Amino acid sequence: MTTIGLIGVGYIGKLFLDALVDTDHDVTVFDIDPEKVQHAVDEGATAKGSPAEIGRGADAILMAVPGTPEVEDVMEGDDGLLDVLEEGQLVIDVSTTRPETSVRYEEKCADRGARFIEAPITGGSPREGYHMMIGGTEENYAAASDVLDIVCADHARVGEIGKGTIFKLGLQMRYAGHHAIDAEIVEFARDNGVDPALYNDFLEMGMLDKYFSEDFSQDIEGLGALAIWNKDIGYAREVAHENHTALPINGVVHEAYKATVRRADEDEGHAATLIKYWKLLNDAEHRD
DSSP states (O other): OOEEEEEOOSHHHHHHHHHHTTSSSEEEEEOSOHHHHHHHHHTTOEEOSSHHHHHHHOSEEEEOOSSHHHHHHHHHSTTOSGGGOOTTOEEEEOSOOOHHHHHHHHHHHHHTTOEEEEOOEESOSSSSSOEEEEESOHHHHHHHHHHHHHHSSEEEEEESTTHHHHHHHHHHHHHHHHHHHHHHHHHHHHHTTOOTTHHHHTTOOOOOHHHHHTOOOOSSSSSOHHHHHHHHHHHHHHHHHHHTOOOHHHHHHHHHHHHHHHHSOTTOOSGGGHHHHHHHHTTGGGOO
């Protein structure tokens, strides 16, 4: 029996927890939210007080935190993970970060004899389940495959470290752009006296029902889809700037998300709140 440590038991971490507690692995958890930790303990995990405590007892560690600042804090903050890693331990970072974050921690883990892969995850594929896009060496990917098989429906190695994150950021650009244009189309139809629900009812276009109901409650616990896409598109634009990649459409989408994040209430995390922004632009509050 091996021990798998889980750092972060929010929306994604809970999915991992549910999968892991049904195996013969021991599961240890750490999160800054005591309620999330208690939920994990109730499910059969053992709580630890810091990332370092997770690292001292785990054969493999899964990090499921929001982005680069949180990964840096887990790895090198107070009681961080990096200083306790030993030969042969495995770190799987499921967070969506800047690509250079993965590059840096693969190197730092290797200096201690530990393995590191990036494994950003998506649940938005037309395929059923959650899927991981792996960046790292073939050897490290092979070492992680048994754990990956447990916590996701499928996984594929995209390339060397950093490339899995690049792939994920491109995917986020597509998701964000798709939802932004759908929101714009819905407002266009409404502003011209057409019921936008017909796009689904008649043509089965699969637009979010939230666009029609204007229920802006977020579906993802914690950071929320609206903030996640704003963060990830920002990361993508940083990479594009460094490599002089032109992303004109993505630039417009990012501006829309930034404006929407500023206008959404704290509990309105879903990308459907883009509707609020389009209404503001079209002066909808003054319509007859």
